[in-house]
Amino acid sequence: MKKCIFGILFFSLFLSGCWDRRELNQLAIAVAIGFDKVDDEYLVSAQVVVPSEISAKGGTGSSQVTLFTASGETVYEAFRKMTKESPRKIYPGHLQILVIGEGLAQEGISESLDVLSRDYEVRPDFYVVVAKEISATEILNVTTTIESVPANKMFKSLNVSEKAWAGTKSINLDELISDLISDGKEAAITGIRLIGDPKVGSSKQNVESITPAANLRYDHLAVFKGDKLVGWLTEDETVAFSFISNTVKSTVRPISCPKEGKATIEIIRSKAEVKGNINNGKPEVDVNVKVEGNIGSVECKININDLETIAELEKIYEKRAEEIANDAFESIQKQFNADIFGFGEAIHRSNPKEWNKMKNNWDEEFSNLTMNYNVDLEILRTGTINKTFLKEIKE
Template sequence: MVRNLLVILLLCSLLIVTGCWNRRELNELAIAVGMGIDKQGKQFKVSMQVVVPSEIAAKKGQGTTPVVLYSAVGDSVFEAIRKMTTESPRKIYISHLRILLLGDELARDGIGKSLEFLTRDSEARSDFYIAVSKESKAEDVLKVLTTLDSIPANMLFNALETSQKEWAPTTSVTLDELISVLTSESRNPVLTGILVHGDPNEGGSSDSVKNVKTPVRLQYSTLAVFRKDKLIGWLNEKESKAYNYIMDKVQSTAAVIPCPSGGNVTLEVIRTKTKVKGKVIHKKPRIDINIRGEVNVDEVGCHIDLTKQRTISQVERLAEQRVEDIINELIHTVKQKYKVDIFGFGQVIRRSNPTAWKELRRDWERHFMDLEVNVKVHASIRQLGTVGNSFLDRIKE
């Protein structure tokens, strides 16, 4: 009797239990990996780089390009994406987005409205990177096919990570990080720029990636400076690297140091640690930046004796002065040319002295212009390489 009752209850439960009501079948979706947003008049032009599954699957390709680009124009980003269904046989799916590119013109007009959809849409994740297409449209960047990685959006994602880790003038920014800075009362955002070398229309042909030297290339550039959500200018390479030193984002890079007697020594920065502290003295804010770095000697192009501790200490001092100089030059440039706090110094002051910040926050841009910033760098050489002094010293002319 009890067993029969249990069977009846189980059968009844099947009537009210449903499957995955919002499931998405792979063959019903167009997987977007790259997204570009450009300004077109008062509207948005959205471009989507979509994977072609048959070309990605092993040994099943038909010789066509591994991605396809869809574009549409709308009064909003979401409207433009939905309009793409007039061309795409499948609904665009953005959960696997790797890179978001913002066009140069759009960035100068303001990026806030174009990001609102991505913060609200339930299908959008926030772990993709965001960059600005420098001197070009975002659509043009997404047109270009790449070698090494057949999916261009994946190449852009990986190249940005690699350049930040190994070179340092670029920085990877996710959607959450960008929104956090945009809504901050004392900090303004920066984004990495990307350049198209060559004709982007030619770069969309599969023939362009069959050459040893491809005629069209994508290259990450320097950092774009924003006032709130509007692009106002660009840092150069040296300034971009100095920015990452301040923000404690330099993991590794190369530094060329001039020797006192002429020539250069090239150092490999293997690790750094930056501490930024703030204080308010007699109602005047002050920032202290302390950087500790470890370096290896990679190239010696001058006559120095690395067997002597005095020479090693001299090279360390030169390296310290070099980093201090580029950081001081950057801070001066940002104060005088852009007049915006891209470093988050205001946030440092707020954390150190909340009471004083209540007064300073009312006119932080003016206080930022007069802000005293002290930079101190300490460098330590860890390795001199596999040889002592350079063989160049033994070459007789």
């Protein structure tokens, strides 16, 4: 018995315990980070929570976050330089959003992402966005309403927008790196803009009025080739991309009524199947999209109890959706020659031997690629009223 106790005590000497723990009062918790390039140096910004303002009992009504910035020849050096201003070491373990300035994105983002991908303290589930026509620092310097922590606003807005509107796309660090290194797919990242006056936007005054002087708004997708930003999609192109890449959760699309006026279709489910083929030695893809939706609004005089009318609305939607998708694909193909759809990966899945022959020359192959796009809409519900009251309105 004594030998057993002695053995336990002996081996307990080799237990490490929490040797590397750090108390919360020793850390500056960063919830958003921005990367910019100024001349030949990286400018790194960290939006850090102010503990006394976040706590339930404390708080003086001041901003719940503060912004630290530093520059360096590398991103890692800039992070360490922040300790010249911050009383605590920047801790990125609760990072929610990374904002990349447009200027840096045009030069290339791979080197700036390296430090985050290798840091064991960083969880890769934060979202990455690109600041459009403005620096990342200016984006992180804007105060926001409803969500007093701007990083929370950006994170939640992107979540909500992606689920309710097909014009944005969330992408985390692991997904982005996967797209950057893939032979058959290029990256596409949602853009974010500052609307209004940036000077007022950084002050408390911005959140004290019903209509803020400055606000953050998500824009369309940024197109990358390799790790460099090469341009921006339009709204129709962004929506078409979302359907093709099977990322649509829900959205609404207006269509023309059979004679005059508009109706709106609420898309509640969408599933895209992409199949790669080799036809006469040339690659092509078939994209079949199955869509289910409801009639969200009717701004024309039609009888939605009539099955023929419903069928006609479905055909109108399908024709318009196919036109938008084909126009978007041709525009992206000619303007950017960037396979953000992952069609190369589809060719690889279906014809691995042929793909190995063409993958090193995929840019040229993609520029001549044929996409066969087909949409099938099924309208499930027409709403709580059987007919529109517009017929009863006297002209």
